[in-house]
Amino acid sequence: MSPDKRTAVELADALAAGETTSVEITRAHLDRIAAVDGDIHAFLHVDAEGALRDAAASDARRVAGESRGVLDGVPIAVKDVMATRGLPTTCGSRILEGWIPPYDATVVAHLRRAGLPILGKTNMDEFAMGSSTEHSAYGPTHNPWDLDRIPGGSGGGSAAAVAAYEAPLAIGTDTGGSIRQPGAVTGTVGVKPTYGGVSRYGLVALANSLDQPGPVTRTVVDAALLHEVIGGHDPLDSTSIDQPVPALVEAARRGADGDLTGVRIGVVRELGGEGYQGGVLTRFEESVELMTKAGAEVVEVSCPHFVHALATYYLILPAEASSNLARFDAMRYGLRVTPDGDPSAEDVMRATREAGFGDEVKRRIMLGTYALSSGYYDAYYGQAQKVRTLVSRDFDAAFQDADVLVSPTAPTTAFKIGEKVDDPLAMYLNDLATIPANLSGVPGISVPSGLADEDGLPAGVQILAPAMADDRVYRVGAALETLLVREWGGRLLDQAPALPAVGDAETPEGVR
Amino acid sequence: MTATLLSYDDVLAQFDPALGLEVHVELNTATKMFCGCPTVFGAEPNTQTCPTCLGLPGSMPVVNAKAVESAIRIGLALNCQIAEWCRFARKNYFYPDMPKNFQTSQYDEPIAFDGYTEVEVDGELYRVGIERAHMEEDTGKSTHIGTTGRIHGADYSLVDYNRAGIPLIEIVTKPVLGTGAKAPEVARAYVAQLRELLLGLGVSDVRMEQGSLRCDVNLSLAPKGADRLGIRTETKNVNSLRSVERATRYEMQRHAAVLAEGGKVLQETRHWHEDTGITTSGREKSDAEDYRYFPEPDLVPVAPSRDWVEQLRAELPEPPHEKRARLQAEWGFSDLEMRDTAGAGALGLVAETIAAGASPQTARKWWLGELARRANESEIDLGSLGVAPADVARVQSLVDEGTLNDKLARQVFDGLLDGEGTPDEIVAARGLAIVSDEGALSAAVDHAIAAHPDVADKIRDGKVAAAGALIGAVMKEMRGQADANRVRELILEKLG
Incomplete structure (x- = not known):
């Protein structure tokens, strides 16, 4: 059976025109999951029953003329780091195996309110720590372009699900690139909104000052539609911005005419060159050239402190994470390992954390604990916060000269599963270009830029804009997408190899 | 250790x-x-x-x-x-x-x-x-x-x-x-x-x-x-x-x-x-x-x-020590009285009792005397005793009117602690008011004189201090509901 390759906009149009029903669409995607997810492993949990129930309710609303908006009835996959009432939420960790949240994340509540059936929860690096989804305690996700390769991370599940047509839309979270880098290596679109633009309430925090949920889609305008559903002020998240979300769909539709006249595009000198794969750079340069031809004014900008961004990130993130993850102590929920003998509460905590956390999580807890220790705080965490300010100043200066900044999203295309799993530093380098945006809170999008010549695998272009100017990344992103699709004569994903159907015809259910 | x-x-x-x-x-x-x-x-x-x-x-x-x-x-x-x-x-x-x-x-x-x-x-x-x-x-x-x-x-x-x-x-x-x-x-x-x-x-x-x-x-x-x-x-x-x-x-x-x-x-x-x-x-x-x-x-x-x-600063209540100095001046308390009142946590209660009409000294007397004793017995705060400042003021006004004496007032507090109603209701229900019927009082005095001829003789001989014994006997007969001053007057009139 051929997959439903329609975009969210196309599905919404078909629903609005009465050509199909949400139940039909949802069932088709569940069937696709059943057929290919045995190979992809994008999902940790599929909620066929709940999705179909929500789809039927959406159809009933539509018949009654009470549809809740454009995306009512369009199904979606949600990264397993978002709390979902009644649905398992593991964050890719053994320590949360079996935990069913009693509440919905605000993003999830927005999805339910807007009528999007939730297909299931997607795979991720444990607690979002990683760039390959290999650190999931439940096994890696495979890249639909090449099943031997990683789909990026930490949100490899969401990106792979969208790339493999298992879901038209997905929710990701981006702490250092976990939406954008998977988007780049799977040929999909991913947006990290302005920090505070989308509520973090119910997002199981990796690093609170960096985390941001956002859309994972196949087109820029789909991302804008989804962003408008999940964005906006949330009184439950003190760091959420109390301002209206800019008109994102409008910006994307305007950009889709491919005209960039008068737009100043800044190429960041520090995000390219050494350490970047040749084919990735070639595709990036072509994209810049296309944008120039479309009327954009291209300038080179320098952000000298970006070279310290990775080191800064790997102090701030582990520090916050080490504290966030302290709550996993077997006292109230999740895994509990009780050692033999007459163990104390502390013994149970120790044994549970030993068994429940993977190596990468333990590594970062140790790094963070050290960075926050008395006597080291100023040298590490304190210093990192200062560099963070310098990175933000670099952005401020660059945005004086350019409306948006561009760079390759990730330095390489998808690498082989297992290739870097034992080399944390090599793994960390994947986020070189995406991290600065998280450090300063600015929004960014990754759009597919084509296939690298060396390996025929997707690469991405990242477009960054000033805080609260998310509309700019949609306008420029949509324009670039239009220009590239014209060049290719179709979407990049159309060039992806067909996936063999391996699953049985029945709808999958439950944790795999 | x-x-x-x-x-x-x-x-x-x-x-x-x-x-x-x-x-x-x-x-x-x-x-x-x-x-x-x-x-x-x-x-x-x-x-x-x-x-x-x-x-x-x-x-x-x-x-x-x-x-x-x-x-x-x-x-x-x-x-x-x-x-x-x-x-x-x-x-x-x-x-x-x-x-x-x-x-x-x-x-x-x-x-x-x-x-x-x-x-x-x-x-x-x-x-x-x-x-x-x-x-x-x-x-x-x-x-x-x-x-x-x-x-x-x-x-x-x-x-x-x-x-x-x-x-x-x-x-x-x-x-x-x-x-x-x-x-x-x-x-x-x-x-x-x-x-x-x-x-x-x-x-x-x-x-x-x-x-x-x-x-x-x-x-x-x-x-x-x-x-x-x-x-x-x-x-x-x-x-x-x-x-x-x-x-x-x-x-x-x-x-x-x-x-x-x-x-x-x-x-x-x-x-x-x-x-x-x-x-x-x-x-x-x-x-x-x-x-x-x-x-x-x-x-x-x-x-x-x-x-x-x-x-918020402008809306702050008066600082405790300033408030205390002001109240001490208003009430005319000595330093010792003020310290005892504050130490018992009774400043607010006394203030409210005064506001309800009692004099500062009577308010202090009840809260630091009778009521403090009962709070100590029950090991609770004065404020948790369940006696309202307004009730204390009312009891005192009944004393001032001559309806109650201190002994009867204590019985009214018993009633208040037992939740028997307002002071007036308790006085009515327990029949605690002082008997002002001259005939009954006069009869009780006669009984006492008859029962204690030796004491009566002493008073007749000018030993007025001995009257106390007769007053006690009268009060006993009247179950405390008599004005002791009036009883004394009657005894002295009769034996004078």
Whole structure:
């Protein structure tokens, strides 16, 4: 059976025109999951029953003329780091195996309110720590372009699900690139909104000052539609911005005419060159050239402190994470390992954390604990916060000269599963270009830029804009997408190899 | 543990004490510090919880604006600076009653800092500097089930998270020096005054027995004339005014004994035992725990506008010592009377009784006499006795009218304590009013004279003082419901 390759906009149009029903669409995607997810492993949990129930309710609303908006009835996959009432939420960790949240994340509540059936929860690096989804305690996700390769991370599940047509839309979270880098290596679109633009309430925090949920889609305008559903002020998240979300769909539709006249595009000198794969750079340069031809004014900008961004990130993130993850102590929920003998509460905590956390999580807890220790705080965490300010100043200066900044999203295309799993530093380098945006809170999008010549695998272009100017990344992103699709004569994903159907015809259910 | 203590006089001969008090106050906000859960005391365990105060994955805190307001008002009442910008921090440590295994607190940026208050002991004023007052959340409450009642030796432990997230203000003094022998009394007077101040602000129930005001006493001794402080201990669980005084005195004597023998005081946490009146060693603090404080990234800074702070300052109630001076002048109380009234926690009750029409002296007489005695018997606060100031004023007005005498008035208080209604209803129901029927009185006097001819003769011989015996007999017959003065007049008339 051929997959439903329609975009969210196309599905919404078909629903609005009465050509199909949400139940039909949802069932088709569940069937696709059943057929290919045995190979992809994008999902940790599929909620066929709940999705179909929500789809039927959406159809009933539509018949009654009470549809809740454009995306009512369009199904979606949600990264397993978002709390979902009644649905398992593991964050890719053994320590949360079996935990069913009693509440919905605000993003999830927005999805339910807007009528999007939730297909299931997607795979991720444990607690979002990683760039390959290999650190999931439940096994890696495979890249639909090449099943031997990683789909990026930490949100490899969401990106792979969208790339493999298992879901038209997905929710990701981006702490250092976990939406954008998977988007780049799977040929999909991913947006990290302005920090505070989308509520973090119910997002199981990796690093609170960096985390941001956002859309994972196949087109820029789909991302804008989804962003408008999940964005906006949330009184439950003190760091959420109390301002209206800019008109994102409008910006994307305007950009889709491919005209960039008068737009100043800044190429960041520090995000390219050494350490970047040749084919990735070639595709990036072509994209810049296309944008120039479309009327954009291209300038080179320098952000000298970006070279310290990775080191800064790997102090701030582990520090916050080490504290966030302290709550996993077997006292109230999740895994509990009780050692033999007459163990104390502390013994149970120790044994549970030993068994429940993977190596990468333990590594970062140790790094963070050290960075926050008395006597080291100023040298590490304190210093990192200062560099963070310098990175933000670099952005401020660059945005004086350019409306948006561009760079390759990730330095390489998808690498082989297992290739870097034992080399944390090599793994960390994947986020070189995406991290600065998280450090300063600015929004960014990754759009597919084509296939690298060396390996025929997707690469991405990242477009960054000033805080609260998310509309700019949609306008420029949509324009670039239009220009590239014209060049290719179709979407990049159309060039992806067909996936063999391996699953049985029945709808999958439950944790795999 | 130290076996022998130094006598208090010996302590003072050799050492100067430095006091430091840390008081945790539970605010009486309707909801918790970082979520909307109710804060009612004594609810079924774990019924006042939500994802945030249980620290469930993904949950986030939101600052309770009312708690910030209370913190600022406390700071202002303690003459503190109010921060223009301050943050919360995470205090990281593992404990089963800590839902997140970090406490959201304030660290180096308290909301209020650098203040003072003045307390009076035996007519002398002592200035207590306030280092800081900061906001934090309470932890859950562990109950260890087993023979020991403590975590060691418990069969199992239960945790109630209703208390987790209740707003706390921690008020820390600067080292209080120069109190000498009065250190224990100053400690007590400070906590008592703080309690009164918090009550006046209406920000806390300040019930020490329920734990809504908890006190840790820091104490160190330095050899007389030394220019640096000695090593301190922090005594926890000092949860009554009396204990504050006793624990301070005990630690002074214990430290002195250690130091006098050439020993070194261990910097540690100690636990106060109300029953035995001693402290015992808790955990050592020498290898100070590393709480890995860092700014709470889930909360934005608290930045109270100056206009708001000034408005709160303008609306503060009168400071306790000014109020006390004003009332003393208005009431015409002596210093001793005023101190006793304040010491009994009866200032407010007396004021309300006066406002309801009683004279200052009668109001004081009832509250510090009859009613204080009954409160002591029941081991409760005067305020919890269940007698309203207006009732006391009414009883006194009945006495003034001649309807009651003091003895009958006491019976009206019996009725009030038993919940028999208003003073007037009790007088009616119990038939307590003084008998003013001259015929009945006259008859009772005749009976008494007839029954005690010898006494009557003495009075006839001019020994008027003997009349007391006859008055007693008449009052007995009248079941106390007679005006003793009128009885005396009648006796003297008849035997004159």
